Amino acid sequence: MRGTGLCNRGHMLGFGGAVLGSVLLAHAFDFFAHEYAHAFVAWGLGWKGDPLALHYGTAAIDNILLQQQIDENVDYAPIFASGRGWQAALIAAAGPLLANGGTALICHRLIMGPIGRLIGRAGRPVVLWGLVWVDAFSTFNVWSYAPLRVLTSHGDMALLARGVGISVWGLFPFVSAFAVWLVWRFACRALPVAQARLFPVDRQKIFSMTVLAVSLGFFSIPGFLGGYGPFCAVLGMVSVFMVLPVLLASQQEPAGG
Numbered sequence: 232m233r234g235t236g237l238c239n240r241g242h243m244l245g246f247g248g249a250v251l252g253s254v255l256l257a258h259a260f261d262f263f264a265h266e267y268a269h270a271f272v273a274w275g276l277g278w279k280g281d282p283l284a285l286h287y288g289t290a291a292i293d294n295i296l297l298q299q300q301i302d303e304n305v306d307y308a309p310i311f312a313s314g315r316g317w318q319a320a321l322i323a324a325a326g327p328l329l330a331n332g333g334t335a336l337i338c339h340r341l342i343m344g345p346i347g348r349l350i351g352r353a354g355r356p357v358v359l360w361g362l363v364w365v366d367a368f369s370t371f372n373v374w375s376y377a378p379l380r381v382l383t384s385h386g387d388m389a390l391l392a393r394g395v396g397i398s399v400w401g402l403f404p405f406v407s408a409f410a411v412w413l414v415w416r417f418a419c420r421a422l423p424v425a426q427a428r429l430f431p432v433d434r435q436k437i438f439s440m441t442v443l444a445v446s447l448g449f450f451s452i453p454g455f456l457g458g459y460g461p462f463c464a465v466l467g468m469v470s471v472f473m474v475l476p477v478l479l480a481s482q483q484e485p486a487g488g
Contacts (some may be wrong), residue, residue: 238421242404251443254449257364261331261372262298268330269303273322279309303467307390321393323387327376328409331369338366342421356429363425366423367446370417374447377406379454382462414480418443418478436482441480447475 266285274282288300303326310319342362351360381388381403392402426439447470453459454467 246437248442250445253360253364254368254445255362257368258449260298260365261334261368262301264330264334264369264370265326266301266303268325269305269322272325272329273303273305274324276318278318279397311393311435316394316396320391323394327373328406329389331372332409332413335366335369335373335417338362338369339416339421342366342425350428356404357430359425363422363429363442364446365395366417366421367442367448370413371446371450373413374410374470375453377410378403379451379466380457380459380463381406382466383459386459399424414478421479423482439482440479443478444475447471447478451475 242339267282270279270285273279284304286300286302286304287338288294294300305322307319307322310316310322342359350362376386376388380386381392381399383389383399388402388406389399391406392399395402421441422439426433426436430438451467451470454470455464456467457463
C-alpha cells in the first residue's frame with residue numbers, strides 16, 4: 232500500500248481500529264440525535280410528557296454498541312385519532328430529515344467552509360476525521376429512509392406520508408431528491424476535500440473508499456433485511472450493488488489527473 236500513508240501492518244491495524252471506533256461513535260451520535268429529535272418534537276407538541284424518556288432497552292451488547300433496542304417511545308395512534316396528522320408528520324420527519332439531514336448539512340459546512348480550512352492548516356486531523364464520519368453516517372442515515380424505506384407500510388416515512396395525507400409513492404420523489412442531494416454533496420464535494428487534507432499523498436483514496444463502503448453498506452442493510460417489503464428490499468440491493476460502486480468509482484482521479 233505504498234503511497235497511501237498506511238505503510239506497514241501497524242499503520243493498517245491502527246487505521247482499522249480508528250474506523251471501528253469512529254463507526255461506533257458516529258452511529259451513537261447519529262442515532263440519539265434521531266431519536267431525541269422525535270421525542271423533543273413530540274414533547275413540544277404536547278404528545279410526550281418527558282422528552283428524555285426513550286425506550287432504552289436492556290444492557291445487551293448489541294444495544295450498548297449499536298443501540299438496537301432503543302426507540303423514541305412516541306405513541307402515534309392518539310395523534311392520528313385526534314385528527315392532527317400534521318403533528319404526527321412533524322414528529323416522524325424530525326428524526327431523519329431534521330436531525331440527520333440537518334447534522335449532515337452542518338458537517339458539510341464545517342468541512343467545506345473556513346473552519347474546515349483552519350482545521351486543515353492547524354493540523355487537527357482528528358477533528359476533520361470525526362466530522363467526516365458524522366457527516367457520512369448522518370447523510371446515509373437519511374438515505375436509509377429515503378429512498379430505501381419510503382415504499383412501505385410502517386416506519387418514519389410511512390407515518391410522514393399518512394400525516395400529510397399522501398401516499399408513500401407521492402412522498403417518494405420529494406424525500407428521495409433531498410437524500411440524493413445530500414449524498415452528492417458528501418461523496419462528490421466534502422469527502423474528496425477531506426481525503427486531500429487527511430491523506431494528501433494517497434492516490435488510491437483508501438480513506439474515501441473506506442468511508443463510503445462502510446457507511447453506505449451499513450445503512451443499506453435495513454432496506455433488504457429489515458422486513459420493509461419487496462420494494463425496499465430491491466432498493467437496498469440497488470444501493471449496495473449499483474450506487475456504492477458508482478460512488479467508489481467517483482473518487483478516482485482521471486488517468487493522468
